[in-house]
Amino acid sequence: xxxxxxxxxxxxxxxxxxxxxxxxxxxxxxxxxxxxxxxxxxxxxxxxxxxxxxxxxxxxxxxxxxxxxxxxxxxxxxxxxxxxxxxxxxxxxxxxxxxxxxxxxxxxxxxxxxxxxxxxxxxxxxxxxxxxxxxxxxxxxxxxxxxxxxxxxxxxxxxxxxxxxxxxxxxxxxxxxxxxxxxxxxxxxxxxxxxxxxxxxxxxxxxxxxxxxxxxxxxxxxxxxxxxxxxxxxxxxxxxxxxxxxxxxxxxxxxxxxxxxxxxxxxxxxxxxxxxxxxxxxxxxxxxxxxxxxxxxxxx
Amino acid sequence: xxxxxxxxxxxxxxxxxxxxxxxxxxxxxxxxxxxxxxxxxxxxxxxxxxxxxxxxxxxxxxxxxxxxxxxxxxxxxxxxxxxxxxxxxxxxxxxxxxxxxxxxxxxxxxxxxxxxxxxxxxxxxxxxxxxxxxxxxxxxxxxxxxxxxxxxxxxxxxxxxxxxxxxxxxxxxxxxxxxxxxxxxxxxxxxxxxxxxxxxxxxxxxxxxxxxxxxxxxxxxxxxxxxxxxxxxxxxxxxxxxxxxxxxxxxxxxxxxxxxxxxxxxxxxxxxxxxxxxxxxxxxxxxxxxxxxxxxxxxxxxxxxxxxxxxxxxxxxxxxxxxxxxxxxxxxxxxxxxxxxxxxxxxxxxxxxxxx
Numbered sequence: 001x002x003x004x005x006x007x008x009x010x011x012x013x014x015x016x017x018x019x020x021x022x023x024x025x026x027x028x029x030x031x032x033x034x035x036x037x038x039x040x041x042x043x044x045x046x047x048x049x050x051x052x053x054x055x056x057x058x059x060x061x062x063x064x065x066x067x068x069x070x071x072x073x074x075x076x077x078x079x080x081x082x083x084x085x086x087x088x089x090x091x092x093x094x095x096x097x098x099x100x101x102x103x104x105x106x107x108x109x110x111x112x113x114x115x116x117x118x119x120x121x122x123x124x125x126x127x128x129x130x131x132x133x134x135x136x137x138x139x140x141x142x143x144x145x146x147x148x149x150x151x152x153x154x155x156x157x158x159x160x161x162x163x164x165x166x167x168x169x170x171x172x173x174x175x176x177x178x179x180x181x182x183x184x185x186x187x188x189x190x191x192x193x194x195x196x197x198x199x200x201x202x203x204x205x206x207x208x209x210x211x212x213x214x215x216x217x218x219x220x221x222x223x224x225x226x227x228x229x230x231x232x233x234x235x236x237x238x239x240x241x242x243x244x245x246x247x248x249x250x251x252x253x254x255x256x257x258x259x260x261x262x263x264x265x266x267x268x269x270x271x272x273x274x275x276x277x278x279x280x281x282x283x284x285x286x287x288x289x290x291x292x293x294x295x296x297x298x299x300x
Numbered sequence: 301x302x303x304x305x306x307x308x309x310x311x312x313x314x315x316x317x318x319x320x321x322x323x324x325x326x327x328x329x330x331x332x333x334x335x336x337x338x339x340x341x342x343x344x345x346x347x348x349x350x351x352x353x354x355x356x357x358x359x360x361x362x363x364x365x366x367x368x369x370x371x372x373x374x375x376x377x378x379x380x381x382x383x384x385x386x387x388x389x390x391x392x393x394x395x396x397x398x399x400x401x402x403x404x405x406x407x408x409x410x411x412x413x414x415x416x417x418x419x420x421x422x423x424x425x426x427x428x429x430x431x432x433x434x435x436x437x438x439x440x441x442x443x444x445x446x447x448x449x450x451x452x453x454x455x456x457x458x459x460x461x462x463x464x465x466x467x468x469x470x471x472x473x474x475x476x477x478x479x480x481x482x483x484x485x486x487x488x489x490x491x492x493x494x495x496x497x498x499x500x501x502x503x504x505x506x507x508x509x510x511x512x513x514x515x516x517x518x519x520x521x522x523x524x525x526x527x528x529x530x531x532x533x534x535x536x537x538x539x540x541x542x543x544x545x546x547x548x549x550x551x552x553x554x555x556x557x558x559x560x561x562x563x564x565x566x567x568x569x570x571x572x573x574x575x576x577x578x579x580x581x582x583x584x585x586x587x588x589x590x591x592x593x594x595x596x597x598x599x600x601x602x603x604x605x606x607x608x609x610x611x612x613x614x615x616x617x618x619x620x621x622x623x624x625x626x627x628x629x630x631x632x633x634x635x636x637x638x639x640x641x642x643x644x645x646x647x648x649x650x651x652x653x654x655x656x
């Protein structure tokens with residue numbers, strides 16, 4: 001797909017053309033998936049454990065994310081959501097349990113290998129490459145799907161030049177896709193907050209992920225920005241990328257997520273459709289306190 | 301400056317600019333010979349420092365790895381050349397074999413330094429690299445026993461100059477009515493080398509590799525999350541930087557004809573780092589400017605401080621060397637206050653992108 005993606009967007013026409021190309025391209029890849037009739041599950045977590053000294057950040061967390069869904073991950077502050085992200089993406093190693101992604105285990109992989117396997121993430125506290133332009137940020141996302149080595153970079157042979165052009169074209173498409181195209185040459189640190197969040201998504205999409213893991217993408221956004229983020233998430237899903245979403249904005253979670261997993265103190269306390277989870281007494285207790293009994297054994 | 305050389309936007313202007321620079325570079329040594337041959341030598345040394353700074357710029361400017369022991373690679377390159385082309389071991393290999401070999405050995409040392417320091421950043425990395433630089437120098441100083449490998453503090457003398465067939469870079473010659481002294485010949489060789497290395501630097505910077513380095517500089521965690529193999533990329537940066545240092549060291553040994561561990565002290569590392577920082581980390585043209593400034597200004601001072609003081613006070617109050625360090629320190633302090641990103645910061649590239 002790395003070759004097919006950019007070449008389909010060869011027409012340099014603005015928004016309409018490249019977005020359409022994007023769509024066609026993503027749709028093609030989804031089609032391929034369906035033809036091969038893969039198992040429904042894209043990511044399976046089984047009994048994930050993580051301790052930091054005495055703190056049990058994650059205990060026995062299990063869940064399954066299906067192809068093509070938007071899977072929400074919620075819970076009060078300190079519930080272990082970001083820890084789960086960090087274990088999933090290889091930044092921390094799990095103390096127990098295993099992730100199976102796209103049919104193969106993720107155990108022991110380094111973050112860069114995880115990205116190569118097809119999981120891209122954003123960060124809760126935006127981690128863009130601050131002193132590089134927005135476009136360059138997205139171009140860096142293409143690194144893992146391109147191949148030029150030192151010799152190619154120095155000699156600039158035809159293959160490297162082609163690849164370089166493809167990288168730039170694809171980066172332009174993606175930056176347009178998330179709606180930051182007008183700021184392509186602005187340094188990332190000078191972008192508005194909402195644009196930084198969207199740029200981070202574009203950078204993650206540049207790695208051609210099968211699973212896009214977003215850590216509080218709506219944090220600090222106003223209502224308008226959140227609304228446009230919602231439609232962006234819808235587009236990404238429609239174009240064939242599965243999304244794992246940590247979010248505190250319940251309105252957003254309830255409106256876009258197919259299923260939601262609730263964590264509290266590192267334990268899974270509920271899972272289900274947004275509507276079901278909302279009514280769950282354990283979830284209400286976790287968020288609001290109150291004297292609902294915490295019979296956690298029963299929850300798992 | 302870069303606009304002038306932008307072939308895509310302004311082809312005619314670019315070629316005229318390149319032609320002008322080429323003519324200036326070609327005429328320069330003869331103009332300098334007019335003032336004194338010493339100035340040609342000073343220019344050669346300045347170009348060597350440009351080479352070194354460009355090598356260090358890969359490590360510090362692109363990949364953001366603070367290296368305080370860079371001069372060690374210069375030393376490795378110089379000693380490889382000296383040992384293989386001097387009466388010390390009675391080996392006299394041609395330079396076109398030794399220079400690549402020196403680069404390769406320095407590259408190996410770069411990986412040797414890089415591998416154990418992969419998890420270090422900033423101050424911690426600086427301290428380890430500083431130690432590494434000193435270790436190399438101390439080894440060179442002491443490896444005269446039990447086997448006399450480096451000849452210790454006495455250094456190695458009578459190092460062969462570059463030769464291509466019967467063409468010797470060290471001797472004086474008249475070609476086509478023009479008087480070519482040794483330094484003038486080396487000057488042209490150095491200019492050629494520096495152009496090649498500038499080209500490599502620029503191309504690396506605007507490539508997949510260069511962007512990966514910059515990503516590591518900006519945020520290593522995010523870089524890894526984006527699928528960049530930070531271990532390999534950092535080792536690559538160390539290796540590339542070191543091999544540039546190795547080549548420069550070889551040329552240094554050949555031009556000087558004599559090297560000793562004294563040429564590779566910590567102050568030299570700091571000097572090269574200052575050139576990179578002063579000029580503008582990560583910006584190739586800034587780094588070149590920084591290297592030229594810090595090489596030439598002290599020399600100019602050396603020749604002017606004394607007469608100026610004599611004219612003003614009738615006698616010399618402050619040694620030129622002292623004033624040099626004073627002004628050097630002052631320049632760095634002022635830079636950090638008013639232009640912390642260097643004289644030509646790398647944001648210049650951003651503006652270039654916007655203009656396109």
